[in-house]
Amino acid sequence: MYDLLIKYFNRYTSRPLNGDEIDLIKSSFTPKKFRKKQYFLQEGELCKYAAFVIKGAMRRYRVDDKGEEHIVDLFLENWWANDRESVITKTPTAYFIDAWEDTEALVGKADFTILVQQVPVLNDWVVRLGERHDIAMRKRLNAAIDMSAEQRYTELEKMYPEFLQRFPQHIIASYLGINKVTLSRIRGQASKK
């Protein structure tokens, strides 16, 4: 159960974690199962926990005044589900996070600084996580601003092909900021070629 998390950490640290450190990590995260559609976080709550997905799929979304869902992030195995803004600013979150598939996750404190104080090597990991996150988000921002709906979709096909396997089309559409009907047409066009 914890193997995946340890392996994941080891990919980002300058040296492998030792036994004591692994024990500390194990004591900091609790396994939890989420049934499909079950909430991990709801609008208005403080985000106190972070979930590391072991098996399954989750999504983060916000709901606008008209009641429409806007998917903001999709999480698969080895991803962290949480709302960093709420954690940092200690303000209620504007998002929902729920399980899209039945999901097993390891749940721990959302504020990673505590963990890093106990296991200093993990500082490498926190830093790299931040970096990767930054780069990925910048890419999405550039795409959203400058590219057409079709380009964004083919970009996603390349970058995260797993998403297309695991999430239905209307979720992908929302994630990309494209109308689901439009995405259907784009795919129709593409398959003709």
Add this chain to the structure above:
Amino acid sequence: MYDLLIKYFNRYTSRPLNGDEIDLIKSSFTPKKFRKKQYFLQEGELCKYAAFVIKGAMRRYRVDDKGEEHIVDLFLENWWANDRESVITKTPTAYFIDAWEDTEALVGKADFTILVQQVPVLNDWVVRLGERHDIAMRKRLNAAIDMSAEQRYTELEKMYPEFLQRFPQHIIASYLGINKVTLSRIRGQASKK
């Protein structure tokens, strides 16, 4: 000259910087002037330096295959101009950064970790900078995906009114990912009300 930088750092540290620390910081940054249109970074270079804007305005943009400029970031006083992706991945940058107004800046190593090793208190600052950056970018991403051109513009009016004072309309348009002609119309409409 350095006062602004020190004051800026102090806003993000848990305690004010002491004399030795201030000296170290001063020795790490060199004042530099940029004439309007002068490059600080060009596509294909490694981003080795970061510029802290003391007075003036800079912009970061990329140039697409058709030779069109797409503004990615705008920097005024108290902002850092650099390309974090190039720094992190040690790969050539895809961006240009140049001065939009005649600009005075303090230029130092782009890799802040070196500075933080010398002046550990600045770790607070690096962390907070990352957090703020993250939140701001997320906001821009949500806006780009879900909001209309008009909404994005009025959002900018609220969030960064200085931009509208300091940069011409076509730069603002590019920054928002809106055609400059379209932005002109939006403003025309808005002023009628």
Add this chain to the structure above:
DNA sequence: CGAAAATTTGACATGACTCAACTGGAGTGG
């Protein structure tokens, strides 16, 4: 099997872009 959800398709509406002409101001040189 039957109900609910997801996708596709058509007809139409609209927001945003393109192209082009025009206006007005800022700077330059004679």
Add this chain to the structure above:
DNA sequence: CCACTCCAGTTGAGTCATGTCAAATTTTCG
């Protein structure tokens, strides 16, 4: 000080991409 150019901004006409609404079809799942 004027004539000239250059650049930003405005405006109109037409087009294209994407969104909306609604109905038909397919898939999923209890």
